[in-house]
Amino acid sequence: MDSNRHFSPLLICHGMLGSRHNWTSMAKQIHKKTGRRVLTVDARNHGDSPHTDTMSYPLMGSSEIKYFILKDLKLGPVVSIMGHSMGxxxxxxxxxxxxxxxxxxxxxxxxxxxxxxxxxxxxxNEWNMEHYFHCLKNVTFDQSMKISEARKFADTQLSLRIPDAALRSWLLMNMRQDFKTREIGWRINIDGIHAAFKSEIATIKFTENCVPLYPGPSLFVGGADSEYIPLSDHEEIRERFPEAIFKYVPGAGHWVHSQKPAEFLNTILPFLKE
Incomplete structure (x- = not known):
């Protein structure tokens, strides 16, 4: 890597039911390997972002992320962006x-x-979010417990429907104890996310003011064991991303970056160093 070269800041958008903290370790490694400034951001209704009744990609992309880039941290006008799933x-x-x-x-x-x-x-499919919404909504919290005990209790409840311990651990990162009220519950706005999921999040609708394509360099990274970037989509993807290249990480499912972090990092680094 040319140590004198200036790379644009990289903004990372997490996926459904995740948070910016899911990407902390990866962001640090990307910064160390590329010298890029790397920032992670919570989507609305996730992490530390406000809870709202509405969610859509135009709202999250054109409105909130644009504001974050131009106003909040004054990153613009040139940035790179990486997003997983919903992000x-x-x-x-x-x-x-x-x-x-x-x-x-x-x-x-x-x-x-x-x-x-x-x-x-x-x-x-491992990204059948209706199943996860049902599981999370049916967790009960015993307010007499310490947060560590409540997390174990929640994990026991989730284990009846979600056998994957790593996935449960990831979902349980959404638990919190309110600093003021001390109430234990979910940090995410499950009802708001669920209400918007089928009509606004499970599908993407390109609006009339949306430029039909992105002409710049683009890398699509899929899990080899996932079904979310099928080979049959490549031609249509290139209609909107004509410079798209595709890479698949062996042994990874939908959560590529957490299931195979080293392999994922090695896949994206050459692209981010160009």
Whole structure:
């Protein structure tokens, strides 16, 4: 890597039911290896962001992320962006909107396609969010417990429906104890996310003011064991991202960056160093 070269800041958008903290370790490694300034941000209704009744990709991409880039931390006008799953589609929307205002240097999309799939609540797919919404909503919290005890109790409840311990641990990162009231519960706005999921999040709708394509460098990274960037989507993806290249991480499912972190990092670093 040319140590004298200046790289644009990299903004990372997390996926559904995640938070910016899911990417902390990866962000530090990317910064160390590339010298890029790397920032992670919580989507609305997730992490430390406000709870709202509405969610959509234009709201999250064109409105909130654009404001974050230009106003909050004054990152613009040139940034790179990486997003996983829901965050990947947020990144897509931003890259195709406001191109005269925010210049996106390059885009990394992690295990999601702009091509909508049919939503099937009976699917066994690992990203069947209806199943996870049902599981999280049915967790009960004993307010007499310490937070560590409550987390173990919640894990026991989730284990009846979610056998994967690593996935449960990831979901349980959404637990918190309110600093003021001391009430234990979910940090995320489950009801708000669930209400918007099928109509606004499970599908992406490119609006009339959306530029039909992103002409810059773009990397689509999929899990080899995932179904979210199928080979059949490549042609249609290139209609919107004509410079798209595709990489698949062996042995990884939908959560590529957490299931195979070393392999994921080695996949994206050459692209981020260009």
């Amino acid at each position: 990947g589609r947020t990144a897509m929307m931003l890259s195709m909107l406001e191109q005269q205002i925010v210049k996106i240097d390059r885009v990394v999309i992690v295990d999601i396609s702009p091509v909508n799939q049919k939503f099937d609540v009976t699917s066994s």
